Amino acid sequence: MHLTQEYKKMLAPEETIRFLQELVQIPSINGQEEAIGLYLHDFFQKHGWESTVYEVEPHRPAVVALLHGKHPGKTVMFTTHYDTHVVDNMEIPPFTPDIRDFLLYGRGSCDAKGSIAAMIMSALLLWRSGEDFSGTLMLAFVPDEEYLNKGTTWLMEHGITADLAVVGEPTRMDVGFGHRGCTHLDVITKGKAYHSAYPERGVNAIEKMASVITHLRNDFFPHYENRTHPFLGHPVINLGIITGGTRIHTVADSCTASFLRRDLPGETTKQILAEIQEYIDSLKTEDPGLQAEVKLSTIQQRIRLPYFIAPDHPLVQAMAESFRHVTGKEGRKSVMNYYCDASILCTEHGIPTIIFGPGDIHVAHSSLEYIDIRELCDAAYIYADFALSQLISSAAPEEKEKTL
């Protein structure tokens, strides 16, 4: 079933805008998510929805609301995060959601409170409609997506699950069906410390590193380009940090180069590290004394796996169809350049998942974060249409063929 004009009237666009303004006014920088979590819990309870606050960490709640249909059926999860990026150096007041030229400004407006507002308003529309649906619409909002993804990890580990999920991240209303994973890895070279007056008697780990990096960059990393995925491209790797030596008058005895690699589905951490180590070991034919190893970085506190479902997967199609139904434009499908909780839901826990939300990732985390309110308001109707398509078609596919 799709959203009818009659249903659309049950939610004014201004309501969605006002709700987002309220959310932006509640600061929720990563680590300070309690106020917004309790605000949402209160909102859910006022509507008589079943709502639970889960303590992911002290003062860092996740909030999950459930809207039950009258019949058993599948659980559709709408989820995203309410923690935001920091507000240092913002060019606008971060928590004063002014609107100028259809753009609503403020920290989190795009990433990801716009999605939260649109998801909740879609649930409100469904609830107001009194529609007789099957299954459950689950609204799950979490802390700590921006840093260690603790919120979604916690929900999954505590059995808060669903049959399918939509992750609300700024996709500019494209239906997201994949992203690469991330591996943080360190290459470490070892040398021998010696007085700087006799550098030839020591082994300089920094110079060894310079050679290893040059070899990797010229001979090894280009091979990644041969390993392409039809949608996600090929793995890429960036050298982000290099540290070595202890003082200027000593030959450096250790050097560490830290890389961030973007991985494809099917690649494993073990394989990624093993093939780099194998290449580094091969350099010993030219330099028998070379001591170098690669390992998972201490910066990486969790494995971030790639996420991918087929672009013709029924859920991708359904959301594209909901987009078309509400906006009259063809739904776009694409892969994302950023990692998000879809990986935890889908890759780690097997829940078919898509990414969809209003807002542009290029202004997320920026000094001038904003969201286009026309996109925001459309998103509420699109989520509602998608929920109806999932919760009603599963019960009675033959009846209720209503259209706009």
Ligand SMILES: [Zn+2]
């Ligand atoms: Zn986000």
